[in-house]
Amino acid sequence: MAKADPVIVPVENLSHDPYRSLVAYPDPEDNSIESRIRQLTDLGISSLEFQGALRIGRLSILGKGVVGLVFTGYSGGDRVAVKIRRVDSRRKSMGHEAEMMRIANNAGIGPECLGSSQDILKMQFVDGRRLPTWLSSLEGRGKRARVRSTFKTLFQQCVRLDAFGLDHGELSRAHKNVLVSDDGRPWILDFESASLMRRVNNFTSIAQYLFLSGRFARRVLRVLGPVEQNELVEYLRLYKSGRTNDAFEAVLKMLRFQC
Secondary structure, eight states, rough: OOOOOOOOEGGGTTTSSHHHHEEEEEEEHHHHHHHHHHHHHHTTOOOOEOOSEETTTTTEEEEOSEEEEEEEEEEEEEEEEEEEEEEEEEOOSSSSHHHHHHHHHTOOOOOEEEEOOOOOOHHHHHHHEEEHHHHHHHHHHHHHHHHHHHHHHHHHHHHHHHHHHHHHHHHGGHHHHEETTTSEEEEEEETTTBSSSSSHHHHHHHHHHTTHHHHHHHHHHHHHHEEEHHHHHHHHHHHHOOOHHHHHHHHHHTTTOOO
């Protein structure tokens, strides 16, 4: 089946079929649609582009979760990412996620939060691939070095989040929450479940995901070679105990990420 061309729709036309069904998903009542169109306009978003890996009905979008649907949008000629709250979401607004994103941004992490309203989150657009797709795309000489470089940066980002006291909460499922751009930079996405009230587990969660459990960890080990898992577990325990810098440096050394 041929890939459909992206469809760019001005915000004022989103009340028409088939777009209205996604603007106020999954129950597109007129008042919800009109409210979301006003909020998009107030945030300076002029149009949405229906493209991406996820298809709902006849339309494609970037992503779908329990809180909202993510679209490509345009604002002042710039491409942005737009998350629109589902009408059946338990979250009553996008305020929490926007607040968590701004804290992450202060740590130099994640796409920039560009604005928010009750039902809309406007973010920097990141053109990248999810971790499994990115790993599969790597070919030729230097593949191992590229993986180590990207993972080292991802580790450093997680340690910075830990230092800020912000727990992402979903990095045990990093295939859904991390993109890698063409230059090898990892981007941590989706701070909807993030919290300042929990004990931080960003670094330990991402290390476990990449090297200790699951199908993706097995794929990583085929690229980078075997890892002494018991030793890694001990270093992660040391990290949790409070000796964060010593444990982090030890993990980098054992995984040969320091070069």
